[in-house]
Amino acid sequence: MNQHHESTGPVDEQQITLRGPAELADALPYLMGFHPNDSVIMVALHGGRGRFGGRLRLGIPQSPQEWAPVAEQLAECLIKGSERRGERPDAIVIFLCQDPAEGESGSQLMERLRPLAQRLRTACGALDVPVLEALCISDGRYWSYCCPDARCCPAEGNQLAMPGTSVMAAAAAYAGIQVRGSLREMETRLAPLKTSAAAGQQHALDSAGAELMPRLLDEAGREEVARETLDLARRLMKRLREAPVAAPSACDINDDRLIGHDEAAAVILGLQDRETRD
Incomplete structure (x- = not known):
């Protein structure tokens, strides 16, 4: 999957290829401009090489009863919105970001949110757009809802890269892209x-x-x-x-x-x- 952005460097466009769940998880703050929390995020992919397009974010509904209608609304919003801008997505990447509740482990949180991930995958599929990857990001770790291989996606999750050390971080620094703290910190600044x-x-x-x-x-x-x-x-x-x-x-x-x-x-x-x- 490729991320394109404007650059003030020697070339007009810089292309970064992200390979696999780890680099996708590390790239999320740079795709959004902040570290999301309590969020479901959907990102449209276009073309055979998966160029990132439109993206949307919504707070994760507290009640699981809301997950099915919310999933349908989000899928329709992203896909139909992309169509109105002239380019239907070829695939979608989903991120579920939330901190564990008191006494809850990251693995338990991931399993608690699994039905939401499945609802989102089903909603996108109903509109003939496949979900390429669905990730849960929590407490510095990530899990894939799409990969069944415990060798690369163990039950305890994988550790996120140290901030500023990923390929996306290096490209973002070169391009002058900043990550402006967490969503919670941004909300505090607007209080x-x-x-x-x-x-x-x-x-x-x-x-x-x-x-x-x-x-x-x-x-x-x-x-x-x-x-x-x-x-x-x-x-x-x-x-x-x-x-x-x-x-x-x-x-x-x-x-x-x-x-x-x-x-x-x-x-x-x-x-x-x-x-x-x-």
């Missing part, structure tokens, strides 16, 4: 502030809502708000792109200082219009 700034943010949202919501309910006003929202979003993105690079620990603080509460509120409220958001 509401609990400092005095929160009151100012709430006031800005209230003011923006009072000004923008009546206009969004009017057809002519909605189109005007859409233009204003997109213009402001472009200016903010340009401002962020041109800002000096800071240490990772200071990135969020520096970014927050570049965007005023009133600007952020105007974009947030303006994006409540579905067409503008899309």
Whole structure:
């Protein structure tokens, strides 16, 4: 399977060939841009050599009763979405990522999630797209739901490579691709502030809502708000792109200082219009 990405190096396109479950498991954070947790991830493959295409992620439903309908929805979303973009997948790779519950081993978790993996494989097969590989990743180890050979896929799982040591890690470093922590850490960074700034943010949202919501309910006003929202979003993105690079620990603080509460509120409220958001 091949991963293509843009490169600033001496060639315009770099190709990495991933061989087997181990390299697929190690590549997942670079495919997503973060370390997933509590996630089912599906990745479309195209062509005879398995070029990676569209991918989607969803939190693993807690209730096994939800697994069958969710599997059908995910398979249809990925396959039909790829078709709408002009390229039907030739195969799919599935990842189930979750930490063991208290008192549960990784092997036990893998077996607990096996019915979900099977539901996903069946749902994809019903749409005539085979699942090439289905992996469970948990607690630094991985298991294959597709390989029956205990010599390469033992019951206790295989250890993931040390971070930064895989072929994908080397290629990603060369191309400037970053893995931005875990999904849980990203969610924490997006949690509401609990400092005095929160009151100012709430006031800005209230003011923006009072000004923008009546206009969004009017057809002519909605189109005007859409233009204003997109213009402001472009200016903010340009401002962020041109800002000096800071240490990772200071990135969020520096970014927050570049965007005023009133600007952020105007974009947030303006994006409540579905067409503008899309």
